[in-house]
Amino acid sequence: MKRVVITGAGTINALGASVPETMAAMQAGQCGIGDLDIRDVERLSIRIGGQVKGYDADAHFNRQQQALYDRFTQFTLLAAREAIGQSGLEFSGQLAAESGVVLGTSGGGLNTQDENYRAVYEEGKNRVHPLIVPKLMNNAATSHVSMEWNLKGPSFTVATACASSNHAMGQAFWLVRSGASRAMIAGGSESMLCFGGVKAWEGLRVMSKDACRPFSLGRTGMVQGEGAGVFVFEELEHARKRGAEILAEIVGFSMTSDASDIVMPSKQGAARAIAGAMRDARLNPDDVGYINAHGTGTAANDKTECAAVADVFGRHADKLMISSTKSMHGHLIGGTGAVELLACIMALRDGIVAPTIGYQEPDPECALNVVPNEARDAKVDVVLSNAFAFGGLNAVLALRRAP
Amino acid sequence: MSTSVSDRVIEIIAEQAVLEPSDVSLDQTLEDLGIDSLGLVESIFAIEEAFDIQVPFNANEPQNSEFDISSVAAIIKAVEGLVAEQTT
Numbered sequence: 001m002k003r004v005v006i007t008g009a010g011t012i013n014a015l016g017a018s019v020p021e022t023m024a025a026m027q028a029g030q031c032g033i034g035d036l037d038i039r040d041v042e043r044l045s046i047r048i049g050g051q052v053k054g055y056d057a058d059a060h061f062n063r064q065q066q067a068l069y070d071r072f073t074q075f076t077l078l079a080a081r082e083a084i085g086q087s088g089l090e091f092s093g094q095l096a097a098e099s100g101v102v103l104g105t106s107g108g109g110l111n112t113q114d115e116n117y118r119a120v121y122e123e124g125k126n127r128v129h130p131l132i133v134p135k136l137m138n139n140a141a142t143s144h145v146s147m148e149w150n151l152k153g154p155s156f157t158v159a160t161a162c163a164s165s166n167h168a169m170g171q172a173f174w175l176v177r178s179g180a181s182r183a184m185i186a187g188g189s190e191s192m193l194c195f196g197g198v199k200a201w202e203g204l205r206v207m208s209k210d211a212c213r214p215f216s217l218g219r220t221g222m223v224q225g226e227g228a229g230v231f232v233f234e235e236l237e238h239a240r241k242r243g244a245e246i247l248a249e250i251v252g253f254s255m256t257s258d259a260s261d262i263v264m265p266s267k268q269g270a271a272r273a274i275a276g277a278m279r280d281a282r283l284n285p286d287d288v289g290y291i292n293a294h295g296t297g298t299a300a301n302d303k304t305e306c307a308a309v310a311d312v313f314g315r316h317a318d319k320l321m322i323s324s325t326k327s328m329h330g331h332l333i334g335g336t337g338a339v340e341l342l343a344c345i346m347a348l349r350d351g352i353v354a355p356t357i358g359y360q361e362p363d364p365e366c367a368l369n370v371v372p373n374e375a376r377d378a379k380v381d382v383v384l385s386n387a388f389a390f391g392g393l394n395a396v397l398a399l400r401r402a403p
Numbered sequence: 404m405s406t407s408v409s410d411r412v413i414e415i416i417a418e419q420a421v422l423e424p425s426d427v428s429l430d431q432t433l434e435d436l437g438i439d440s441l442g443l444v445e446s447i448f449a450i451e452e453a454f455d456i457q458v459p460f461n462a463n464e465p466q467n468s469e470f471d472i473s474s475v476a477a478i479i480k481a482v483e484g485l486v487a488e489q490t491t
Contacts, residue, residue: 204444204462206462
């Protein structure tokens, strides 16, 4: 089996338009959640989100490109540009033939759907732009990254709701580990902050009107975010030979299905995924210093997740740190694991553990070290990243400090 | 008015519980009736649609919501209150 390392990272999200900006915001415990600025917001009862503010599509894409790129695709391309740029990789010949793109998204081009349904239903129009279908399809972002950087290997989009990007990164990890590809582009993207997108989530009654406060007593639910995270996964020796900077090593991955309920999480399903990733990476509980939690801020997720961590880690559960950066950037649904991987890299490479902000009071049902409100300096060798989706689909990654 | 609100709420709850309205009694809780959190959210949606009201309910803190769901009678009382607010 090959060893797999990360040699490039890119992002745009509510905390910043690059990895350094995002990590600085995470370190400072900044909150990127604020009032939503979208059409018909006055008809929503949930009016906050982790929106990418001040975004100017014209600064990055021309008119023809914008006709093809939904907001989720634009975010993906910007994040991919930063990641691939950092890696220094150029794709041609055999490397291009085996390198592909695996990205997660849940809603795909939801803004495009929303705008065009509005045009035909509300405004009574009988004609839409001819390129709506290739703009809204879930695999649009993957395809455009593949075209832009000449990536001709295994490429597809994964949709497992809130676990999409962890599942996607897991597939890319396996492709490199197996030797099928020496490099893969992986991550995820989401842009659901439009009237229809938020209205649908409102219906579930799990959204907070004020803030996302994971693990805190008195938490009032989740807050949606938007953006993208994209990474370059590369075979270790390939990266070493060309002297690439290694951000972290990916050492394990596991997926499970709860097979129980379409919305309520299961402790057993989550625990099996966490334990599976550790087994895959040949880790002992004591090895793990930090877990980037799924931590949605809902009553159900947070207590179930803490119980699963306590089950898997036993006494070590009280020693490790676990935080949810969704408190800062919101829940990016299909892109969330990708942006959260940045907190994992920051912990491993920089020794800075991102906090859970908005934390008010301990909840006895979430009695772990949740790094409340302020980042912490700590030497961390191994981290996990949890993602537990609606539908009971779980995906956990394990990472180690760069070799 | 009051009777019809009560009948309609019981009908909605009974439908969710897959029971006859006559099998639903006022002192029962939703748990007694076998309605889980998803069923509760669907019931609230049906109540909102039936009476054209907004029910203040957050599934993250059902106990702390302004909307009392502790029993069938409590739900009816809360809906009556919201309907009255609507018409005044």
